[in-house]
Structures are given as C-alpha cells and as structure tokens.
Amino acid sequence: MAKTVDEIAEAMFKLVKDAFGQKKLKPMDLTKAMIELYGDEVDKKMCKEAIKQLINSGRCVYTYFGGSYIEIPHREGAAND
Amino acid sequence: MSDAALKTPKLDELEKGKWPSFVTEIKMAAKKSPMARDLLGQLEKSYRDKLGYWKHGGIVGVMGYGGGVIGRYSALPEEFPNVSHFHTMRINQPAGWFYTTDSLRKICDIWEKRGSGLTNMHGSTGDIILLGTRTDQLEPIFSELQKIDFDIGGSGSDVRTPSCCCGMARCEWACYDTMAACYDFTMAYQDELHRPAFPYKFKFKFSGCPNDCVASIARADMSIIGTWRDNIQIDKAAVTEYAKSGMDIKADVVDNCPAKCMEWDGKELNIENSYCRRCMHCINVMSKALRPGKDRGATILLGSKAPIIEGAMLSSVLIPFYKMEPPYQELKDIIERIWDIWCEEGKNRERVGEFIQRVGMGNFLDAIELEPVAEMVAHPRENPYVFYEEYYEEGDEEEEKES
Numbered sequence: 358m359a360k361t362v363d364e365i366a367e368a369m370f371k372l373v374k375d376a377f378g379q380k381k382l383k384p385m386d387l388t389k390a391m392i393e394l395y396g397d398e399v400d401k402k403m404c405k406e407a408i409k410q411l412i413n414s415g416r417c418v419y420t421y422f423g424g425s426y427i428e429i430p431h432r433e434g435a436a437n438d
Numbered sequence: 439m440s441d442a443a444l445k446t447p448k449l450d451e452l453e454k455g456k457w458p459s460f461v462t463e464i465k466m467a468a469k470k471s472p473m474a475r476d477l478l479g480q481l482e483k484s485y486r487d488k489l490g491y492w493k494h495g496g497i498v499g500v501m502g503y504g505g506g507v508i509g510r511y512s513a514l515p516e517e518f519p520n521v522s523h524f525h526t527m528r529i530n531q532p533a534g535w536f537y538t539t540d541s542l543r544k545i546c547d548i549w550e551k552r553g554s555g556l557t558n559m560h561g562s563t564g565d566i567i568l569l570g571t572r573t574d575q576l577e578p579i580f581s582e583l584q585k586i587d588f589d590i591g592g593s594g595s596d597v598r599t600p601s602c603c604c605g606m607a608r609c610e611w612a613c614y615d616t617m618a619a620c621y622d623f624t625m626a627y628q629d630e631l632h633r634p635a636f637p638y639k640f641k642f643k644f645s646g647c648p649n650d651c652v653a654s655i656a657r658a659d660m661s662i663i664g665t666w667r668d669n670i671q672i673d674k675a676a677v678t679e680y681a682k683s684g685m686d687i688k689a690d691v692v693d694n695c696p697a698k699c700m701e702w703d704g705k706e707l708n709i710e711n712s713y714c715r716r717c718m719h720c721i722n723v724m725s726k727a728l729r730p731g732k733d734r735g736a737t738i739l740l741g742s743k744a745p746i747i748e749g750a751m752l753s754s755v756l757i758p759f760y761k762m763e764p765p766y767q768e769l770k771d772i773i774e775r776i777w778d779i780w781c782e783e784g785k786n787r788e789r790v791g792e793f794i795q796r797v798g799m800g801n802f803l804d805a806i807e808l809e810p811v812a813e814m815v816a817h818p819r820e821n822p823y824v825f826y827e828e829y830y831e832e833g834d835e836e837e838e839k840e841s
C-alpha cells in the first residue's frame with residue numbers, strides 16, 4: 358500500500374536525526390533511501406512533498422557546506438552570538 | 439571598533455587611479471553605518487595580515503527556503519563587533535534589471551534600516567546583492583521585501599536566479615523575448631530555486647542574440663541564446679551608404695567573417711547564408727544595413743561553468759533551434775529529464791557539464807531521449823563529437839580493433 362507523505366517525512370526525519378554529526382544527507386540521498394526502503398510504495402514526488410513538509414514545519418533545515426544538505430536545526434560552530 | 443579616526447593605508451591604495459573604488463563607497467557608507475565602518479577595519483587588517491577573517495555560516499537562512507542567504511561571521515567579533523554577523527542576501531532581480539526609482543529606494547530603505555546599507559548591483563549571478571546583516575534581521579528583511587514584491591534568489595545546490603539581457607525592451611537584435619522567458623522560467627521553477635535538491639547549482643541565462651550580453655555561453659548551465667534560421671536581412675541601399683561614407687567593407691566586415699561566407703565586389707554584398715555561423719559580427723559592424731533573419735528563435739546550449747571544482751567549460755549545443763514561444767513546454771520537458779538523470783546519477787558538487795563529460799554525450803542524450811543531430815557541436819563547423827552508429831557497417835568495429 359502506498360505510503361503517505363507524513364509517513365515518508367517521519368522516516369526521513371529519523372534518517373536525518375540519526376545521521377546528525379556523522380554524515381550530511383542531501384535531499385536526493387533521502388529520496389533514494391526512501392525508494393530503497395519502501396520500493397513502489399513511494400515515488401519522487403511524494404518524497405519531494407515530504408521534504409517540503411519537514412522544512413516548512415521547521416523540524417529540518419537546509420544547510421550549505423559546499424553543497425546543500427538537510428539537517429536538524431542546530432547551532433553551528435562558526436556562529437557568533 | 440573604537441571611534442578613533444580609522445586609518446586604512448592599505449585600502450586607501452585601492453582608491454587611487456581612475457576607476458571607481460569599492461573602498462570609497464564603503465567609506466561613504468561608514469559615515470552612517472557602524473557595520474560599514476567595522477567592515478573597513480576588518481578589511482584593512484586582512485590586507486595587512488594577508489589573512490581572511492571571515493567564517494562561513496552554513497545554516498543561516500529564512501524559514502522554508504534553502505538558498506539566497508550566504509552566511510558570514512567575523513573571526514574577530516571582539517575587535518569588530520558590528521560585523522560579528524555579516525550575512526549576504528541575494529534578492530531576485532527583475533528581468534532585464536529594470537526598476538522604478540521608487541522600488542530601488544524602498545530596497546535601500548529596508549537595507550539601511552536592517553543591514554549595512556551596502557549593496558552590490560548586481561552580483562555575477564544577476565541578483566541584487568545586499569551585503570551584511572545579522573541573523574535576527576533575516577526574517578524581518580524577508581517579510582519587508584515581500585511586501586514590496588521582491589523575493590530572495592537562489593544559492594547552494596538549486597536553480598540559481600535566472601537572468602537575461604534587456605532583450606526586446608531595448609535591443610533591436612533580440613531574436614526572442616528574453617525578459618518574458620526569464621520571468622516565465624523563474625516562476626515555473628520556484629520550488630527548484632528555493633529548495634535545493636540538485637547535486638550542485640544550475641543556472642539559466644537568456645541572451646536575445648549571439649552577442650550574448652549576459653555571457654550565458656560561459657556562465658550558465660543552460661544557455662539560451664537567440665538566433666535565426668533564415669537569411670540575414672540586407673538593406674542594399676544602406677550597404678552602399680556605408681561604402682560611400684568610407685567603411686572598408688572588405689577589411690572590416692567580409693575578411694572578419696569567421697565562416698568566410700561573405701563577398702563584396704565593391705558594389706554588392708552577398709552572403710552565403712547556409713554557411714553563416716550566426717556570429718553577429720557583420721550585423722554589429724553594419725547595424726543600419728544588416729539585421730538577423732525573420733525566422734527567429736534560440737539555440738539551447740548546455741554545460742558551461744566557471745573553474746571552481748574542475749576547469750572552466752563553455753556550453754555546447756543541445757538544441758540547434760527552438761522557437762521560444764510560451765509556455766516553452768517542450769524545452770521544460772527536456773529540462774525535467776536532464777534534472778532527473780543528473781539528480782539520479784550526478785556526484786555531489788558535479789555540474790551538469792561535468793556530468794555529461796563523465797558519462798559521455800551519447801549516453802546522456804539517450805537518457806534525456808534526444809536524438810543526436812549534426813549541429814550538436816562544441817564549436818561551429820568543427821569538432822562534432824556525436825558518435826553515429828549508423829555510419830558504421832556491421833563488422834567495421836572489428837576491423838577497427840584489428841587495425
């Protein structure tokens with residue numbers, strides 16, 4: 358049965374959270390991981406919506422370190438008060 | 439930074455000579471803006487110590503967007519507290535860079551109130567660049583800009599703010615409406631512009647003719663350059679006028695034609711149009727006598743980039759001629775297919791041109807379902823690199839291997 362966008366977002370969030378501090382994930386990494394995990398039950402469009410949901414809700418943020426990544430919000434080392 | 443008179447001997451050197459100087463501009467802003475003043479101080483120290491004192495901020499941005507804010511922090515916040523945060527904002531410029539003075543004033547008012555007051559009109563991306571603000575000012579600036587109908591542009595691994603030449607608004611050479619196309623693509627790809635999902639950046643630049651005033655062939659992943667496919671229009675009387683007024687048509691026009699497809703017998707100018715490379719040289723020189731043809735459109739090229747990760751590349755031809763008519767659907771379908779394969783197979787920070795080099799043009803064309811044609815060349819009439827399997831008879835390959 359097809360996954361819902363909410364379910365995909367939840368699974369993506371877990372991935373991002375677990376990877377925090379170890380590996381930076383790009384949006385495409387998340388999409389590929391979902392397709393690997395759920396096969397035909399997800400598609401790229403749903404994954405795009407799930408990422409949008411994570412960003413718009415503030416649970417995840419885009420970051421830029423040479424390329425763009427998705428991470429959980431945190432205070433970065435370079436930041437000044 | 440203390441209020442004592444700021445001494446900037448190193449920066450002062452950059453005010454000498456006949457050119458405008460960014461130092462003069464920052465000094466002017468520093469009279470009112472503490473941020474600009476500390477910027478001068480930090481810059482002077484950098485020049486003296488031969489060290490950069492900026493730290494990269496990778497998280498700052500506005501809610502929901504993944505691009506358009508470039509984070510910077512001073513590495514010397516105690517010494518220069520007013521540039522402790524010094525983030526840059528890229529603001530999507532209007533197509534062709536046309537503004538009313540009223541809208542410019544409004545942008546400047548916002549920036550003087552909430553940022554350093556320093557701007558760069560425009561950055562190499564084409565955006566309005568607002569230089570230097572604090573993290574806590576980003577959301578208020580974003581919301582105030584939206585109220586005056588401006589939006590943040592692209593940065594990071596996304597579609598960068600598309601830009602175009604002034605095209606039909608001011609230029610008689612425009613072979614399609616660059617401003618309309620630029621606006622259309624900007625609106626169509628809002629998601630891709632604000633939500634980085636690519637292996638790396640992707641730039642569109644629209645030039646109305648081969649003069650390529652936005653240098654799209656060198657700076658855009660997709661270069662959309664106006665051209666024509668019929669004959670150059672010739673006003674014979676105007677050619678005669680040029681000759682009478684002393685122009686050396688042979689030396690200045692005919693001999694400089696890269697295709698060597700022009701002839702001037704002292705009375706009449708003839709062009710063998712099937713050999714013309716649409717370089718614009720003759721039209722630029724004899725602008726009263728020659729014009730692009732009437733059947734106009736654009737050549738779509740792919741793959742240029744500046745030398746950041748790998749060396750510089752120029753775009754090469756993907757679609758030799760495309761009628762640039764809204765809603766440009768056929769082109770957009772190809773773009774979607776390009777993004778699909780590039781996102782799927784591209785390496786991190788690999789521009790689409792580098793990706794094509796890695797996988798090979800033949801495989802790439804196959805993946806985006808485009809038939810190879812002879813005009814897909816890196817240079818006019820030279821170096822066609824498409825491999826035509828049908829030119830080889832069965833068995834040729836074996837013979838080649840043996841030889």
Ligand code: SF4
Pocket residue numbers: 603604605609610611612613645646647648649650651652
């Ligand atoms: S690129 Fe061509 S059409 Fe555009 S402004 Fe330059 S000369 Fe005019």
Ligand code: SF4
Pocket residue numbers: 694695696697698699700709713714715716717718719720721
């Ligand atoms: S446009 Fe360029 S190639 Fe064509 S006829 Fe003129 S000079 Fe020659």
